[in-house]
Amino acid sequence: DVKVTQSSRYLVKRTGEKVFLECVQDMDHENMFWYRQDPGLGLRLIYFSYDVKMKEKGDIPEGYSVSREKKERFSLILESASTNQTSMYLCASLDTNTGELFFGEGSRLTVL
Amino acid sequence: RKEVEQDPGPFNVPEGATVAFNCTYSNSASQSFFWYRQDCRKEPKLLMSVYSSGNEDGRFTAQLNRASQYISLLIRDSKLSDSATYLCVVALYNQGGKLIFGQGTELSVKP
Numbered sequence: 001d002v003k004v005t006q007s008s009r010y011l012v013k014r015t016g017e018k019v020f021l022e023c024v025q026d027m028d029h030e031n032m033f034w035y036r037q038d039p040g041l042g043l044r045l046i047y048f049s050y051d052v053k054m055k056e057k058g059d060i061p062e063g064y065s066v067s068r069e070k071k072e073r074f075s076l077i078l079e080s081a082s083t084n085q086t087s088m089y090l091c092a093s094l095d096t097n098t099g100e101l102f103f104g105e106g107s108r109l110t111v112l
Numbered sequence: 113r114k115e116v117e118q119d120p121g122p123f124n125v126p127e128g129a130t131v132a133f134n135c136t137y138s139n140s141a142s143q144s145f146f147w148y149r150q151d152c153r154k155e156p157k158l159l160m161s162v163y164s165s166g167n168e169d170g171r172f173t174a175q176l177n178r179a180s181q182y183i184s185l186l187i188r189d190s191k192l193s194d195s196a197t198y199l200c201v202v203a204l205y206n207q208g209g210k211l212i213f214g215q216g217t218e219l220s221v222k223p
Contacts, residue, residue, distance in 0.1 A: 033211070035213070040120070040215070041215065042199070042213055042214060042215035042216050043156070043199070043213040044213075045210065045211075045212070045213075048210060056210075058210070090155060090156075094211070098161075099144045099146065099161060099203055100146075100158045100161075101146075101148075101156075101158070101201070101211060103155035103156055103157070104155060105154075105155055106155055
């Protein structure tokens with residue numbers, strides 16, 4: 001089974017703190033994604049990457065950055081967390097043969 | 113206008129009912145289409161792909177209308193376990209594999 005693992009299920013941070021959310025997949029997928037999910041807004045794409053060291057902005061990249069140093073790992077970074085970044089963050093990797101996205105269990109971040 | 117739009121619902125239906133969801137997309141370059149299911153407090157999981165000719169998987173039927181830029185999902189003989197949020201997904205592979213999600217349609221099947 002494909003597995004996408006997110007490092008933290010629940011985090012509580014203070015405004016201004018730097019936050020790292022890590023995601024690892026074990027199926028050698030090239031494409032990986034970071035979404036945030038908020039009530040009434042659905043999943044919104046923050047960043048995605050289709051190769052090591054490659055990254056593309058999604059629809060809401062402001063306040064975020066990403067790192068893809070190794071194929072299996074895609075990290076989301078909040079340089080200075082703000083309260084409006086309180087959300088559920090979902091990482092996913094894509095099987096380009098089938099088009100199926102595999103999600104991690106999500107990281108629920110609360111910024112106080 | 114959102115790139116992918118769905119009626120958020122909720123759709124409240126009795127067991128055994130037939131229910132249909134629609135989803136419209138704005139980018140005519142969209143190449144692939146999917147329905148995902150998300151249970152409460154869980155991650156989304158693929159329900160089914162949507163093919164141009166329409167496709168069926170048990171009680172679920174998906175249809176694509178490229179001319180009108182919408183896809184649909186029909187659930188027959190609803191079960192309590194079908195209660196979930198159904199997400200419409202559109203893929204833009206010519207943009208590096210970008211997948212766009214609709215807001216999701218909430219379904220609640222009652223006894």
